[in-house]
Amino acid sequence: MDSRPIYLGLILSTLTGTLSSCKVAKNESSSEALAREDGGKLTVIQDQIKSFNETQELLLKAQESGASGCEKLDLLWNKIVETKQPDNDLLPPNSVKKEVLTFGNGSAVRFWRAFTGWESKDGGSDIRPYENGTNNYIRLTHRYGVLAKLRFVVNKEAVSQLGYTGHYAEGSNCILGRLSSAVPTSVGDRFTPAFAAKFFVGGGAENQVLITQHDIGGQSSGTDYTIDPPKEKTVDNNYYKHNLSNRLSFEKGVYSGVGAFSRFFYTAQYFAKNVFGLTYLVDPRELSANHLAERNSAGDSIPRGKVKGPRFVWTVAPSREFKEQFGALASRDSDFRKHFLALNSEAKNGGVTIFKVYASDTWTYDPETDARLIGEFVTTSPFVVSEAADVRLFFKHAMQFHPIPENEGQPSPYTQDFPYSEWGDELFTSHCRLGVREAEVLPKNESDLDGTFIRDATVNPSSLRRDKDGSICIKNIIEGKIEEAITPYLKRL
Secondary structure (H helix, E strand, O other): OOOHHHHHHHHHHHHHHHHHHOOOOOOOOOOOOHHHHOHHHHHHHHHHHHHHHHHHHHHHHHHHOOOOHHHHHHHHHHHHHHOOOOOOOOOOOOOOHHHHHHHHOEOHHHHHHHHHOOOHHHOOOOEOOOOOOOOOOOOOOOOEEEEEEEEEEEOHHHHHHHOOOOHHHHOEEEEEEEEEEOOOOOOOOOOOEEEEEEEOOOOOOOOEEEEEEOEOOOOOOOEEOOOOOOEEOOOOOOOOOOOEEOEOEOEOOOHHHHHHHHHHHHHHHHHHHHOOOOOOOEOOOEEOOHHHHOEOOOOOEOOHHHOOOOOEEEEEOOOHHHHHHHHHHHHHOOOHHHHHHHHHHOOOOOOOEEEEEEEEOOOOOOHHHHOEEEEEEEEOOOOEOOHHHHHHEOOOOOEOOOEOHHHHOOOOOOOOEOOHHHOOHHHHHHHHOOOOOHHHOOOOOOOOOEOOHHHHHHOOOOOOOEOOOOOEHHHHHHOOOOHHHHHHHHHOO
């Protein structure tokens, strides 16, 4: 009898049970880990997570009744404040095996959820559906963040000259801002700052979200090719080290980014082809920014022929001094959330400009020189950290569906990225990189949330991942924990 299925089942079950010793998740500490450490604290947090169900219902009723954007924001903000953690007693921002596994083995359907959200009958797209014991709605990235209410103050002269409409023309006083990192800061070289701004609108229209981020792989990881000669990066958790943009960088030399990029690249192609009927390869790096021009704060739609907004938006540190202040804070503590909380002592009621906003229809790596200053984001509340909000809040993404320049025979303006000619299995999966092959994220059916990455990367002979020296990657990842179980199987490969 072929013993391969027995070994495969043994390896996968052991892998799932021991992944907390994986290099990216060995310092597990979250609401799950608290079940072993502090049962009372866990109960409080779980109750807080579930209590967002009430707010979810209130938001749906507010939308049905035509409430204003600020009224909706206040409903949600009150729950966030109610569930806030003490500033001096935050849960450590560490990786959790359940989240790592779910992301790693996700299908295109799971990843596309970031772009679809949920319909009103499922609770809407402001708060994730509640789950108890499942991973159907789990946050895949940006697990830990800090929140604040914001207003977007526009540069009237600039937006008038540019002819912008919607939020870009009027600004907004009803915004929920979330500052986060794609990877928890416990992973030393993977700090990946991002900013999400949810513009709450009046009436029954869906709220709109702007998302900006610098890169995909982490600003301290890999080789820096923007300088001559290139050199290895060092750990730097300064949130304002780089400008953030709706165009995410797949930075050359940062191989830690291939895991996320490969998944979203193949996800984008799957839905572009099978749902939207597009015949070209779409560029997954470019999130939408101009959709904020389609509606104003009252929820009114701008006539289609008159909508105008920028293709690219950058959120930039408000001053050199502000950037240096965060650099000094990062040198003493890697947890960026504490850096924002430190501002509360000086501005308890808000009034902190956290970003200047630049816009253009042409890509540039120097927006302060080449783009137009169109406004700024200013806080109208203190900064708050809430574990329950981190679990339940949802910020819907929007994609532009532009083609990849090089694939259209055009020169790429993204000169600091891996060139398109290198995108593929060699870049994504060789040398124990955690990227995927296309088949590993394709869903078996339209509702299948899981792909086949774990199986294919660890035990499938035709797709088993190997390091430069030919050794099998799973042995390095698990660090010998299942050597006894896996060795007989590996000898047969």
